Amino acid sequence: MSTIQTSSDSFGVKRILQISGPVFISLMAQNIIGITDTAFMAHLGEVELGGAGMATLVYFCIYTLGHSLGTGTQIIVARRYGAGQHDGIGRVLSQSFIMLVVSAVILALLGGWIAAPLFDAILSSKALSAVATEYMDIRVWGYLFAFISVVFRAFYLGIARTKVLTYNAFVMAIINIFLDYALIFGHFGLPAMGVRGAALASVIAEAGSLLFYLTYTKYKVDKPTYGMTFKAMRVIDLTLMRTTLRLSVYLMLQALISLSVWTVFFILIEKLGERAMAIASIVRSFYILIHVSTSAYGTSVSTAVSSLIGANQSERIHKSLRTVAGVSLMTTVSICAIIMMFPEQFLRIFTDDARLISETIPSLWVICIAMTISSVGNIYFIAVSATGATSKALSIEMATIIGYLIYSLIVTLWAQAPVHICYTVEIFYYALVGWLSYRFISTEKWRDAKWSQLT
Known part of the structure; x- marks a missing residue:
């Protein structure tokens, strides 16, 4: 039975790139899907762009x-995996599978039911609301496939076998981009479905992604080694379910609150007009694209920190985090430099409107500054959860989100500032999250048993 490396460089730059590199490529491929969706929607019109984006x-x-x-x-x-308990992994996955399948069915049904009244309530533009509802009515069925894929993603990331994520992302990207083009505009004998076509393309791509994971796992994974046998996985382990939920519930709340508040930010932007919403939607694509590198390195942080603790080598966590943060910073600065050297050329992917391009460039500068701060701050924030202190991560998120909301309300509703001024809220957010997370990790408070949801 293999175990993780124990040499001093097991989580050095080379190992970090081995884990993060494939994840980076896979996330980049996935974000090409988002950029393609945004570009196609922009060519349909600003209302379609804003509605589908919301x-x-x-x-x-x-x-x-x-x-x-x-x-x-x-x-x-x-x-x-870090503790060498490989044969216990299958049962962890099976319990998560049960919880995720049940959740997917409930959320798909609920999402379709509340879409229309939700968008009517939060959007002042009836045109935007109609487009958003049209998109969401189909898109919600993607949960049935995406949630199951989450189990496979957790497995491959947990054992640091991340190349499969790259293969999967390319399969998903190819399916989505082809069907986007065919179903939105009506090519290759398929109907022109507009916004509904974009949603359907995404659902089919997620189904293709799941099929790939199932096929790859069947033929490429030594399932008995990881306890992935029917006998081991058929058992319903309520204790393990509770442990997983206890650890995950804070992550769920943290992510849900964070994204919900981000959605509120875009709702506030929408109050400034459809042009402001179009600018914000385009900039969001760059935001997500630049953030890919930090997200990728974040996966190596989760794996490294958890594995080092499992192997009783927690004294090496600080060095690993400094290494990851340094590599993350250099990568993000490089990406931002390329974008800001040719901003107009990149923006022409989305629109040929010279005025819209001109009004969007200042927001790109602001987002590049925010993402540079995030490239370090977010690494330490992810490390907080990786130690098992997910409740602390939630408290950090909550403290920061309160400031984020107040800041957003001031610059949008009160000041009615330009979009690039509104986006400075992201600089505030990542600076504060990074500082609070660094303090928690550097003082080693995570060693206190009261913070761990794994004890």
């Missing part, structure tokens, strides 16, 4: 519930 935000607010349960599962898998 629906996508709501979709991912709900998706965070499943994703957070997957993150909790990943932490437990990595802890068992």
Whole structure:
């Protein structure tokens, strides 16, 4: 039975890149899907762009519930992997599978039911509300496939076997981009469905993603080694379910609150007009694209910290975090530099409107500054949860979100500031999150048993 490396460089730059590199590529491929969706919607019109963008935000607010349960599962898998308890991983996955399938069915049904009244309530533009509802009515069925895929993602991240995520992302991207083009505009004999076509393309792509995971796992994974046998996985372990939920519930609340408040930010932007909403939707694509590197390195943080604790090598956590933060910073600065050297060329992917391009560039500068701060701050924030102190991560998130909301209300409703001024709220958010997280990790308060949801 193999165990994690114990040499001093097991989580050095090379190992970090081995884990994060494939995740980076997979997330980049996934975000190409988002950029393609945004570009296609922009060519349909500013209302379609803003409406579909708002629906996508709501979709991912709900998706965070499943994703957070997957993150909790990943932490437990990595802890068992680091401790050499490989044959206990299958049971962890099976309990998560049960919880995620039940959640997916409930959320898909609930999401379709509340879409119309929700968008009518939060959006002042009836045109935007109609488009958002049209998109969401189809998009919610993606939960059935996406939530199950979360289990596989947690497994491969937990055992640091991340190349499969790259393969999966490319499969998903190819399916989504092809069907986007075909179903939105009506090519290759398929009907022109507009916004509904974009939603359907995403659902089919998520189904293709799940099919890939199932096929790859069947033929490429030594299932008995990881306890992934029918005998081991058929048992319903309520104790393990409670442990997973206890760890994940804070992650769920943290992610749900964070994304919900981000959605509120865009609702406030919408009050400034459809042009402001169009600018914000385009900038959001760059925000997510630049954030890919930090997210990728964040997965290596979760795996590294959990594995080192599981292997009783927690004294090496600080060095690993400094290394990851340094690599993350350099990567983000490089991406931002490329974008800001050619801002107009990048923006022409979304629109040919010279005025819209000109009004969007200042917001790009603000987002690049925010993402540079995030590249370090978010690494330490992820590390807080990776130690098992998910309740502390939630308290950090809550403290920061209160300030974020107050700041957002001031710059939008009171000052009615330009979009780029409104986006400075992201600089405030990541600076405060990073500082609070660094203090918690550097003082080693996570060692206190009261913070751990794994004890």
